Amino acid sequence: MSATAVVPGAPRPTWLAPLLPALRHALLRRAFDGGKPPLPRRVFVNRNLRLERIRYVGFDLDWTLAEYDREAIDTAIFELALGFLVEQSGYPAAIRADAEFRPAFPRRGLIVDRQLGTVLKMSRHRYVGRAYLGRTPLTQEERFRLYRLEPLDLGSDRFYRVDTLFELPEVNLFSELVELGRRDPSRIANRSPQALFDDVRHAVDSIHANGSLKARITADLPRYLPRDPELALALVRLALGGRRLFLITNSDFAYTERLCSYLLDGALPGLGSWRDLFDLVVASAGKPSFFRRERPFVPLSADGSEGPEVAVPSWGGVYRGGSRDGLMALLEVPGEQILYVGDHIYSDVLTSKLRTTWRTALIVRELEDELEIAAEVAPELRHLSALREELSDLGHRMDDLRDVVALACESGENGEMLGAAGARLAELEAQHAVLRQRAAELQRRTSERHHRIWGPLFRQGSNQSLFGAQVKDFACIYTSRVGNLARYGTNHYFRVLEDPMTHDLAG
Numbered sequence: 109m110s111a112t113a114v115v116p117g118a119p120r121p122t123w124l125a126p127l128l129p130a131l132r133h134a135l136l137r138r139a140f141d142g143g144k145p146p147l148p149r150r151v152f153v154n155r156n157l158r159l160e161r162i163r164y165v166g167f168d169l170d171w172t173l174a175e176y177d178r179e180a181i182d183t184a185i186f187e188l189a190l191g192f193l194v195e196q197s198g199y200p201a202a203i204r205a206d207a208e209f210r211p212a213f214p215r216r217g218l219i220v221d222r223q224l225g226t227v228l229k230m231s232r233h234r235y236v237g238r239a240y241l242g243r244t245p246l247t248q249e250e251r252f253r254l255y256r257l258e259p260l261d262l263g264s265d266r267f268y269r270v271d272t273l274f275e276l277p278e279v280n281l282f283s284e285l286v287e288l289g290r291r292d293p294s295r296i297a298n299r300s301p302q303a304l305f306d307d308v309r310h311a312v313d314s315i316h317a318n319g320s321l322k323a324r325i326t327a328d329l330p331r332y333l334p335r336d337p338e339l340a341l342a343l344v345r346l347a348l349g350g351r352r353l354f355l356i357t358n359s360d361f362a363y364t365e366r367l368c369s370y371l372l373d374g375a376l377p378g379l380g381s382w383r384d385l386f387d388l389v390v391a392s393a394g395k396p397s398f399f400r401r402e403r404p405f406v407p408l409s410a411d412g413s414e415g416p417e418v419a420v421p422s423w424g425g426v427y428r429g430g431s432r433d434g435l436m437a438l439l440e441v442p443g444e445q446i447l448y449v450g451d452h453i454y455s456d457v458l459t460s461k462l463r464t465t466w467r468t469a470l471i472v473r474e475l476e477d478e479l480e481i482a483a484e485v486a487p488e489l490r491h492l493s494a495l496r497e498e499l500s501d502l503g504h505r506m507d508d509l510r511d512v513v514a515l516a517c518e519s520g521e522n523g524e525m526l527g528a529a530g531a532r533l534a535e536l537e538a539q540h541a542v543l544r545q546r547a548a549e550l551q552r553r554t555s556e557r558h559h560r561i562w563g564p565l566f567r568q569g570s571n572q573s574l575f576g577a578q579v580k581d582f583a584c585i586y587t588s589r590v591g592n593l594a595r596y597g598t599n600h601y602f603r604v605l606e607d608p609m610t611h612d613l614a615g
């Protein structure tokens with residue numbers, strides 16, 4: 109299939125014409141700079157994706173097109189939610205001073221155990237590798253007693269997955285309240301961990317819904333929303349390649365308009381309005397229900413008034429609500445020709461993957477830091493891997509000697525051979541213990557470089573983390589920011605480099 113044959117046949121929109129010189133200039137500069145994007149800005153591939161077969165590209169807004177400044181937004185969410193708990197939910201005023209803002213504590217991909225009040229990091233096998241109750245880590249014995257005796261049902265109400273960066277400050281706040289309760293239950297009015305969690309969730313939902321968070325953000329957009337100069341370029345490049353772009357966000361339209369206009373209007377010479385970029389805008393979409401439920405689209409006019417509901421939206425429109433089925437009736441192509449780009453592993457990627465055949469791109473902002481740290485610790489990891497090989501070799505020899513000693517004892521032998529085997533075993537065991545401690549120390553140090561408490565985002569011990577496994581299973585491609593797409597041609601073939609089985613790595 110030739111590239112030109114599959115690029116959508118819609119004529120190039122007239123608004124693109126004035127942008128062509130800027131785009132050509134940017135692409136030429138890149139071509140002369142040469143080569144693949146630097147590692148932290150690369151797109152990584154779990155499942156082959158030929159962009160030439162994609163006709164529509166949909167985007168989420170928050171943490172996808174709009175990459176917030178983490179510290180600024182975490183501070184705002186933490187403060188507003190804390191205020192809400194005191195003013196609206198009857199919490200003692202003293203928690204304002206007692207609950208400490210600790211943005212370095214939470215990480216994406218963690219699991220909250222509402223019943224016990226703990227925060228957990230799991231491997232893909234649901235092994236709880238790390239756990240905190242308030243500010244205190246659980247010991248290995250405690251983790252075993254609480255989480256290893258029965259299988260964990262992560263689909264149950266007991267567990268809550270931290271899927272988006274928006275949720276990090278609430279994990280911080282929840283853990284602080286748990287900590288206060290551990291020290292003195294009266295400081296949180298004797299509430300259970302479950303009640304604390306529900307109250308924090310309600311507070312955060314409320315500050316999103318009642319406009320207080322949005323008001324704070326829109327009052328100082330430069331503080332909350334750093335601009336990525338490549339964002340507009342990525343979108344324009346796709347549009348120029350004949351892709352129609354659409355936006356599906358859970359944010360309301362007024363907020364969407366403020367953010368997109370700040371990020372995109374005039375971002376390239378000749379780019380007037382962000383609305384030119386998107387052929388369809390769906391606000392207040394209610395994802396993940398958008399992918400599951402039949403719901404009408406409500407047209408919104410420029411003056412904010414609402415028109416009569418429709419089942420199928422029209423190109424060029426702005427709507428609220430809606431559903432996947434109505435959208436598919438407009439697009440009229442198989443799901444395989446739609447790429448959806450979002451940051452929420454559950455709402456954007458997992459649900460769309462399970463409910464549609466859309467292709468998926470996940471935005472993982474943390475990837476840039478993870479890759480930089482991985483490069484820094486690479487020599488130590490090679491050393492660790494060599495130590496593990498040595499440990500494995502020693503282990504085999506010790507196993508053999510233990511069996512020799514056991515068999516000799518069983519048959520009542522007590523000769524020279526047994527003595528020699530026993531002595532050799534003791535020698536190897538001592539050597540093994542030293543190496544094991546060295547490996548554990550090295551593992552701890554490299555892990556802490558990624559994150560002092562939780563370690564690498566995508567790994568837990570030697571396994572993929574639960575989050576890492578979800579990325580691998582549900583995101584066709586993933587990258588740190590939408591702007592990185594500007595570094596790829598509109599017909600690029602995103603190809604899996606390798607997807608190894610464990611035995612592929614042996615030897």
Ligand SMILES: [Mg+2]
Nearest residue numbers: 168170171451
């Ligand atoms: Mg989002």
